[in-house]
Amino acid sequence: MKPLIPSDLHARSEHNQSKPRLMFFGDPHGDLDPVIAAVERFQPEAIVLLGDIQARQPLHVELRPVLDLTEVWFIHGNHDTDSDADYDNLWGSELADRNLHGRIVEIAGYKVAGLGGIFRSKIWDPRQPIKEASFASADTLHRSMRPEERWRGGVGRRHRSTIFPDVYLQLLRSPPADILVTHEAPAAHPHGWQAIDELAETLGVQLVIHGHHHQSIDYLAEGMQSAAAPFRAFGVDMGSHLAWPRNPQKETGSEVLPQDLLDLAMQVLGAEAPAWLDKPHKLLDGQTPAAFAAGGGSEKVRSMLNAIQYGGVV
Ligand SMILES: [Fe+2]
Known part of the structure; x- marks a missing residue:
């Protein structure tokens, strides 16, 4: 019998659930209670927040109940630069160095690459060749700005969550990885981007996991991706999570x-x-x-x- 719920990767019954190595959490938008509840219950080796965190207090304060239980990593989303508080509670947190944006880190035995933020056409529309981007880097944008336009001595706060070509290229030229986490979606999503697919394929990842769209999507099960695709893709909804690797017992349909x-x-x-x-x-x-x-x-x-x-x- 085919399970009703398409994403059989989602952690469910603790009766047959071994500890997941990694858990990925969709956009919290200020509510970290589901993250804390899931970590306390499943005790994964590490977690990755998929952006739009908007912590109401510094992130390490919000997640204090689980900091001894798991390793916390994240990428930022577009809403993490909506206000000074959103920005400061993430980039000013003691966990600020856990941002995976633009780099690859070995987490729970997997090489995890991260690309936070979103594409903004004022900087670079990724449907156009990267060489034609308006600004190649935050530094280029910064130099073009009048002093009064600057925020805290750099580019405006909003563009702190923009994907700049130099960061994308740096990641593209990195050694291979196993998993790519992004805030933006891959091309198979109606609002996704070919540039995410190209990054995933160049890095040779087996798995792409994204937030931003507030939908839990198993691209393969939904018919949005073929079994022959070079990587599997999942979207994770706000307040929801995805555990990895999948529990083999789930394949039996016993639950x-x-x-x-x-x-x-x-x-x-x-x-x-x-x-x-x-x-x-x-x-x-x-x-x-x-x-x-x-x-x-x-x-x-x-x-x-x-x-x-x-x-x-x-
Ligand atoms: Fe978002």
């Missing part, structure tokens, strides 16, 4: 949810059912409804679905 529960979810939520079942929920201590049900909590998940059906907000 498929009870059919009547799946039927109820489809009846109540329609096409939204898979996403709802696979997204951590505060009423379930940060577990996903799928994990909670597979771990013996089917009744509670069923009652939540009934509440939604009859007008409750769950």
